[in-house]
Amino acid sequence: MSSHKKNAFTFATIVAMGGFVFGLDAALISGTVKFISEEFSLNSIQLGIVVGAPSIGVLLALFFAGSACNALGRRKTLQIIAAFYLVSAVSSALAPSYITLVAARFLGGLAFSSISVASMYIGEIAPPKWRGKLVSMTQINIVLGLSAAYFINYLIIQYTNSDAAWVDSIGLKENTWRWMLGSEILPAFLWLILLFFIPRSPSWLVYNGKPEEAERTLSKLIPKNEIPHQLADMKKSLDSGEANRSIQSQLKEVFSKKMRVTFIIAITIAIAQQSTGINAILFYAPTVFEQLGGGTDAAFMQSIYIGLTSVVFTILGLLLVDKLGRRPLIIWGMVWIILSLGICFYGFKSASYTISSSSISELTTIPNAERLNSIANKSYGSDIEFKEALTETLGEVDARNYSSVLIEKAADINAILILIGILSFIAAFHFSVGPVMWVLFSEIFPISIRGIAIPFFTLITSLVSSLVQIFFPKQLETIGISNTLLFYAITVAIGLVILYKYLIETKGMTIEEIQLKLQKK
Numbered sequence: 001m002s003s004h005k006k007n008a009f010t011f012a013t014i015v016a017m018g019g020f021v022f023g024l025d026a027a028l029i030s031g032t033v034k035f036i037s038e039e040f041s042l043n044s045i046q047l048g049i050v051v052g053a054p055s056i057g058v059l060l061a062l063f064f065a066g067s068a069c070n071a072l073g074r075r076k077t078l079q080i081i082a083a084f085y086l087v088s089a090v091s092s093a094l095a096p097s098y099i100t101l102v103a104a105r106f107l108g109g110l111a112f113s114s115i116s117v118a119s120m121y122i123g124e125i126a127p128p129k130w131r132g133k134l135v136s137m138t139q140i141n142i143v144l145g146l147s148a149a150y151f152i153n154y155l156i157i158q159y160t161n162s163d164a165a166w167v168d169s170i171g172l173k174e175n176t177w178r179w180m181l182g183s184e185i186l187p188a189f190l191w192l193i194l195l196f197f198i199p200r201s202p203s204w205l206v207y208n209g210k211p212e213e214a215e216r217t218l219s220k221l222i223p224k225n226e227i228p229h230q231l232a233d234m235k236k237s238l239d240s241g242e243a244n245r246s247i248q249s250q251l252k253e254v255f256s257k258k259m260r261v262t263f264i265i266a267i268t269i270a271i272a273q274q275s276t277g278i279n280a281i282l283f284y285a286p287t288v289f290e291q292l293g294g295g296t297d298a299a300f301m302q303s304i305y306i307g308l309t310s311v312v313f314t315i316l317g318l319l320l321v322d323k324l325g326r327r328p329l330i331i332w333g334m335v336w337i338i339l340s341l342g343i344c345f346y347g348f349k350s351a352s353y354t355i356s357s358s359s360i361s362e363l364t365t366i367p368n369a370e371r372l373n374s375i376a377n378k379s380y381g382s383d384i385e386f387k388e389a390l391t392e393t394l395g396e397v398d399a400r401n402y403s404s405v406l407i408e409k410a411a412d413i414n415a416i417l418i419l420i421g422i423l424s425f426i427a428a429f430h431f432s433v434g435p436v437m438w439v440l441f442s443e444i445f446p447i448s449i450r451g452i453a454i455p456f457f458t459l460i461t462s463l464v465s466s467l468v469q470i471f472f473p474k475q476l477e478t479i480g481i482s483n484t485l486l487f488y489a490i491t492v493a494i495g496l497v498i499l500y501k502y503l504i505e506t507k508g509m510t511i512e513e514i515q516l517k518l519q520k521k
Helices: 003-040 044-071 074-094 098-109 114-125 128-160 165-169 176-182 185-197 202-207 211-219 224-239 247-254 257-275 278-283 285-290 296-320 326-349 357-361 369-375 383-394 396-401 403-410 415-431 433-443 447-478 480-502 511-520
Strands: 352-354
Touching (some): 003 044, 003 098, 003 128, 003 185, 003 278, 003 296, 003 396, 044 074, 044 202, 044 447, 074 098, 074 114, 074 185, 114 202, 114 433, 128 296, 202 224, 211 224, 247 257, 247 447, 257 433, 257 447, 257 480, 278 285, 278 447, 285 415, 326 415, 326 433, 326 480, 357 369, 369 383, 383 403, 383 480, 433 447
C-alpha cells in the first residue's frame, strides 16, 4: 500500500470511528427500554421521547453544524462533537431522574451530526477512486457499534441473571441500564483523543484562502503531480459561490434552479432512508423481537443477529459500491427493502394470540395472575387486540411490564418467517441506502455550498428519524406492528419511484464532473 493510500485510509478510519460511537449510542438504549420504563414509570410517549431524544438534539445541532464546519473547520467541529458524546455518556449513566436522562441523551444528539460531518471530511480528503469505500467506512463503523452495543447488552443481561459475587458488588442488577449506557464512555474518550492527529480538510483550507496548507495536506493523500489539478478543481468548484458565502446565500443556491435535480435526489433519499423504519428496528430491537413470542432472553440474543447481519452486508456493500455503482445499489436495495417489509407484514398479520387456562396457572411471576381468567382461551387476531385485552384486564402498568412473557405464552406466529424478513430488511438497508446515501451526500454538492447543504439534508433525515423513534411505541399500541411495517414499505415505494427517475450514477467521477452531469440532467 502506497503512503498516500495509507494516509487516506488512516485519516478516514479515525474520523469514521465517530460512526462506531454513534452506533453504540443508538443501540445501547434498545436494551434499557424495559428497565427505564419500570424505574421511571413511563408511558409510550415518554418512552419514545427518551429513546428519540438524541434525534431531537441533532435537529438543533444541524442548524449550526454547517456554519461551524465553515467557520471552525471540519476537524475542530469533529473534536467538539466527540466531547459532546463523552459528556452525554457520563451524564446518561449517572442520570438520577427521567428529565435528566432525557437532557443527557439530548446532549448526545448534538453529537449525532458526526455522521454528516464525517462524510463531508472523508469525501474531501478521499481521492475519487477510493471515495466510495472511504466514505462508507463510517457506515461500517456504525454497524460495528450497533453490533457491539447489542453484544454488550446481551452480556450484561446474562451477568445480571447470574449469581456471581462481583455482580452484586458493582450493583449490576440494580443499575443494569446505567451500565449499558456507561459502556459508551471509553470509546467516546478514545475517539476524542485520536481526532487531534488528523489534518485539516484541504477543501476547507482552499475555502478559507489557505492554498499552501491545502497543498501540504494533499501531498499526504495523492501523488505530487496530481496536486495542481486537484487544487484547480477545488477553486473552480468554489468560484460559483465565492461572491457571497453567507449561510442565506448558500441555502438559496441549494434551492436554485440549477440545483433542482440535486435537491430532488437529496431530499428523497434523506426521507426514504429513515422512512424504512430502520431506527425503529435498531433502537427497539429487543422490543420488536419480543413480539415474536420468544421471551426477553431470546429477544436480546436475536438482537445480536441484527448486528452481525449489519456488519456482513455493510462490508459487502462497501466492496461493491465502487464496482456496481451507486444507482444500482440504491434502486435494487430499495426493492429488496420493500419485499422484506412485506414478508414481516404478512408474518405478523397472520398471527393469532390465545392464552390458555393452563398457561395462566404457570404465570407465577405475575401478581394475581388469575385476573387473566376472563380472557382465557379467547383468540385474538392481532397483537393490538391482545394488548388491548391485557390492558383492560391487568391495567396499563402490569400489561406493559409483563407483555413479553404474556406474548410468549399466547402467540401463534410464524417466528422463523418474520425473523428471516427482519434480517433480510437489515441486510438490504445496510447493503444499499444505509451507506450509499452518505456517499451520495459527499459527492453531489459543490464545495461552495457543501458545508451548508450536507447538514441541511442530514437535518431532513434526522427529523424523519426522530418522528420514527418517538412514535414507534405509540404505533405499536394503536395500529399494531404489522400495519406499522406496511406504512414503512409504502413510503419507501414512493421514494423508489422518484429516485428511479432522477438518480444518476456518480462512481469514478470527480465532484466537479458530477456537478456538470447533474446540471445537464
